[in-house]
Amino acid sequence: MLPESVGNFMQLVLNGLAVGSIYASVALGLVIIYKATDVFNFAQGELMTLGAFVCYFFIVQMHIPVGWAILITFFATALIGLVIEELFFKPMVGEPIFSVIMVTVGLSVFLKGIIGFSWGNLIKKFPPFVSEAPITFFGFVISPVQLATIVITAFLITIFALFFKYTDLGIGMRAVANDQDAALLMGIGVRKIFGLSWAISAVVAALGGVLLSNIMYLHPSLSSVGIKVFPAVVLGGLDSIPGAIVGGVIIGVVENIAGxxxxxxxxxxxxxxxxxxxxxxxPYGLFGKEEIERV
Amino acid sequence: MRSGDFKTSYREDIAILQTTFVKVCIGIFIVALVGAVLIADNYFIYIVNLCAIATIGALGLNIITGLAGQISIGHAGFLAIGAYASALLLKNGVPFLISIALAGFITTISGFIVGIPSLRLKGLYLAITTFAFGFVVEHLANIWVSLTNGANGLMVLPASILGFTFDSDRSFFFLVFPITILAVLYTRNLVRSKVGRAWIAIRDRDIAAQTMGISLSWYKLSAFAVSSFYAGIAGALYGHYMQFIGPTHFELYLSVQYLAMIIIGGLGSVLGTIFGAVFMTILPELLKYIPDLFRQSYPVIVERFADINLILYGMLIMLFVIIEPKGLYGIWNNVKTYWRMWPYTH
Structure with a gap:
């Protein structure tokens, strides 16, 4: 048996890992959009909350079994991502980055209003999809939800790593991120990639939202998770996918220890x-490109 | 005979009030407004006062965002710091004029704390930092109970100068209106000065500005400092006017409202800022009538009215950025040009 102080510390780290892996998945969505389209999406927290509420809608209001509901949520949020890109960001291609950021700020308020208007501002409990009895091993207590969160996020990250390395679409996305003009000349459909990155980002955000509302609760104010995810992304380096994940986990752990x-x-x-x-x-984070200039 | 408005000297070219016509118009406007306030009811004066406070705050945001081109999403945080600082100072016996000035300086210092790390880097770092800063200030206002009285809010003493207390809507107008005019004139003056031109140069092309010898970090930081000062003054005035402040007054929502003001009004334009501030102050007041229409048939609209406001603000920001980036000021200019040339528009 470990001394109590060490046990305490490990427990905090463990809780931090669970929350941190959610930050990581939301941060991943942020970085995917930023890499491919150069847009820093201030509405990422709201996309996450929207995903959680959509899933809640399918499970509680439509009585669809949890597994199917989550699958449908992914398709629905991917569609939402595509629509957002088509409506609000297609017209902004070639506009100054300043204006595009302003659109994301407007979008975040807009989505926040939509969520509050559709589902109200009362705290809801997300129907748990794993048992709630805490598991104990080596003297640590971990709830199945936290364990599931860590496992699912790790799985997701592996999938994305493979996707970006081996599939045509993934390679196309990396090419667009690297150099838009060159990618266009190579026959990559840059516009298609833009839409795709918004769709993927919305799905990843929705997953984070479902997990977070399982650990905590469901409320429109969940979107303020942005204040945790933005530091995570800056810590990892704005344009680095591994950075987003490491940054998210670090922020989660440090925050829990400090708490x-x-x-x-x-x-x-x-x-x-x-x-x-x-x-x-x-300032360029742990894994970011060192092109940031001091002025 | 002169057939147009030609400038024959540099002094004329940089004048704040360009033509006699403009001078006469502004004179008439000020006289009419003061006259209206003297005879109007309290509700009208209340709206005018809120517009004036919003104008001061929005001018500050327009300096950093519209002129210097750096996005700030935490303006509510600075308003809150100004409001709490001035309220606490006045409560502890500091005279009003000194407390409001100190509130401005305290806010400026907090602006430096946020600005120094984020403004020396190129890119979006100010936007990210100020976004987080807004949350932190709201959170601190909630948890720092010994200072802010937490979520219960703080009673604020009304402003008073030399024994005269500005505790009614009408008397407060005569405090806030001169300050607003000062703020407007000072901003106009800044825009035409070396500093203002440096800010605009940085916004338009930072590399070119740097090549011409403009110190990017200094001018970006100075823009942010001035912007925070305006916010501090506006926040302090708001506190002394409402005589009550709490964390809920300074949520992210308020920052977005201010952003909406300058985007809808017109980025980088002083007249546009006034348009935007007035528009965004009157809009919620008009919207208050909507729930009455639906009270019977759709009670849910009444209950979730705040969310409808959010949807509307979000839509307005996006639509103006996408369709009319120059804002109301741009529309105003187009209309003006059309009628000046009429009927020979082309």
Whole structure:
């Protein structure tokens, strides 16, 4: 048996890993859009919450079995991603990046309003899809949901790593991210890739939302997870997919440790302090391209 | 005879009020507004006061976002700092004029804290940092109970100068209106000065600006400092006017409202900022009538009215950015040009 202080610490790390892997999946969606289309999507937190609510809608309001409901949610959110890209971001191709960012800010408020209007502002409990009895091993307590979260995220990351490495579409997306003009000359449908990255990003966000609302609760304010995910992305390096994952996990763990030792009030602002610290010390993050210039 | 408006000296070219016609118009507007306030009911004056406070805050946001081209999504955080700072100082016996000035400076310092790490980098870092900053300030206002009284909010003393207390809508107008005029004139002055031109140069092409000897980090930081100062003053005025502030007054929603003001009004334009501030202040007041129409048939619309506002603001921001990026100011200019040339529009 480990001494209690060490056990405590490990428990905090474990909880942090679970939340951190959710941050990682949301951050992954953010980076996919940023890499392919150069848009930093301030509506990512809302996309995540929307995904969770859509899944809730299918399970609770339509009484569809959980497995199917999640599958349908993925298709629905992919469609939402495509529609958003078609309606709001197709017209912005070639516009200054400033305007595009403003559209994402508008989109985030718009989606927040849609979520609140459709489902109300009461806290809801997400129907659990794994048993709620905590599992104990080596003296640590972990809830099945947390375990499932870690496993699912790890699985997802592997899938994406393979997708980007071996499939034509994945290679196309990397090519577009690398150099749009060259990709276009190579016969890659850049516009198709743009739509695809929004769809993938929305699906990944929805998955994060479903997992997060399982661990916590379901409420429109879940979208403020953006304040945790943005530091994660900056920590990992804005344009790096492994960076997003490592950054998300680190933010989750550090935040939980800080919360455990310094109190819950500090927990909420830890990520902001980390953000300021990264910008001071290592502004291009752990894995980002070092093209960031100081001015 | 002169057949148009030609400038014959540099002084004329950079004048704040360009023509006699403009001077007369603004004179009439000010006299009419003061006259209206003297006879109108309290609700009208309340709206005018809110418009004036919003104008000061939006001018600040337009300096950093519209002129210097750096996105700030945490304006509500700065308004909150100004409001709490001035409220607490006045409560502890500091005279109003000093407390509001100090509130401005405290907000400026917090602007430096956010701006120094994020503005020395190119790119979106200010947007990301200010977004997080807005959340942190709101959170601090909630948890720092000994200072802010937490979620219960803080009673704020009304403003008073030399024993005269501005505690009614009408008297407050005569406090906020001169400050607004000062803020507008000062911003116009900044735009035409070296500093303002440097900001615009950075917005339009930072590399070219740097080549011409403009220190990017200094000018971006100065824009952010000035912007925070305006926000601090606007927040302080808001607190002393409402005589009550709480964390819910300074949510992300408020930052988005301010962004909507400058985008709908017209980025980088002082007149546009006033248009936007007035538009975004009156719009929610008009929208308040909508729930009454549906109270019987669709009670859900009444219950979730705040969300309808959010949907509308989001739509407005996106539509203006996509369809009319120059905002109301652009529309105003087009209309003006059309009528000046009429009937020979081409």
């Amino acid at each position: 455990g030792y310094l109190g819950g009030d500090i927990k909420e602002i830890t990520s902001f302090i980390i953000l300021i610290a990264i910008l001071m010390i290592k």
